[in-house]
Amino acid sequence: MLNKNYKLIVFLNIIVFLNLIFFSQNFLHSVEPEEIMLNKEQEVRARNISKNIRCMVCQNQSIDDSNAPLAKDLRLLIRDKIKSGHENKEIYDFLVERYGDFILLKPPLKSSTFALWFMPLVFLLIGIIVILRHNKKYINKKNN
Amino acid sequence: MKKKFFILPLIFFLLILLSFLYILVSERDPYNLPSNLINRNVPIFETDSLFKNEKFSSKQKFGEEIILVNFFATWCKPCHDEHKYIMDFANKEKIKVIGINYKDNDKKVKEFLKKLGNPYSEIAIDRKGRIAIDWGVYGIPETFIVNSEGVIKYRHAGQVTKKIYKKINSILNEISNVK
Incomplete structure (x- = not known):
């Protein structure tokens, strides 16, 4: 009986662990419902940019993951820029100009x-x- | 020869350890980020003014004299704590201080200034935090020194303490001497 339970526990643990690995990335974001853009394509662009932008307050999180008010402001700013027709590069340049290369999670070469x-x-x-x-x-x- | 093979990595490891120790004990603060706006012109913005009926336009306000720009809010505790130093800049050092009120309530700001004194010659209102983003602000309070050409010369992120007050004063002296 004990043996059976033990196996079940191990099995469940493995499932939880795999879930954590595969799904954590997808659900780990702080975008709030009112922030999401109606145009799906634009929303994907905004999310992709947000994932590369460092939250200056928490430093080791992207603004896509962070709950900090500044992260939210920057997410909204990125969406506004996309809406008004800015290219991705223009948005990155805008942020780097104000916060320096440090705002990019991947340092430029x-x-x-x-x-x-x-x-x-x-x-x-x-x-x-x-x-x-x-x-x-x-x-x-x-x-x- | 075999001994050398073991000693070299050990020395290398110790060197890395020492460099980590140096970084740990030196006064480096990873949260104190350098501003990207140093030696650049003040960002251009136009917004409401707290006490005046006219718009606050950065183009008109900067470029004639040395100005201290202080981002503050009444809901921010360090802003309360540093207020006496901001008052000293205005009253003792006779420096023009412009306040940028960050995501706040006009009524509360007026009460705050009535209670603690008003060091600001003018207050620009940043309701959505967009002006702060233009200045590269990442956490208020932040204080900037703008020279008489409208160029940003220094930024301090965080509360102005006695030490920072002295530092800002010495930079202000340096800038006015250059002029």
Whole structure:
């Protein structure tokens, strides 16, 4: 009996865990009903932009996820801009002009961010070289 | 040779640890973000004025003298706390202070100023928070120094404390000396 219950609990846990993984992303947003645009295509655009914009108050959340009043203001501003016919790039530029690159969750590739973008690659290469050399030595030793 | 292989990563690890420790103990505040508007012109905006019947137009108000711009609201506790320093800027230092009232109630603002004193030569009303966005404001109170050419020279996000009061004063002196 205990064994059966145990299996059931494990099974349920797995289902909850999978649900968390697959669905959390889709439901984790703070867009309020009155914010949603009638034009579906425009709403998708607004949501996509919002996902790339950092909430300056909470810092590690996008404005799409955040309940902060400033995040809401920025979501509404993005929707207003889309309604008045602005391109995505124009909206990003508008926000960067006021809040700096920090407002973009993904830092842009420029000379000042080269290290940020390419250091992981350098470390990966160093790691591969170290492992290869180590293996070579090991094989040589074994052969001898 | 084998020893060296183990020591190098250890040294490297210690270096990383030390750099983290340095960042931790240094006075760096991750919430104090640099403003993107430094050395740029004041944003152009037009809005209602609290005490005057005419519109507040940024084009007319900036560019003649050094001005302190203070974003505030009556519902914001740090704004209450910093008010005495804003009063000092206006009365002791004789600096023109323009207030931008953020998402507030006109009646409450008038009561607030009656009770604590009014340091502002003028108050622009930002009902929807859009003017604040144009200034790159991310949390009030925020205080900006605008020079006599209408260029933003400094921004402090958060409450003005004694330390910040002194800092702003020294920047104000610097700017007026340059002129």
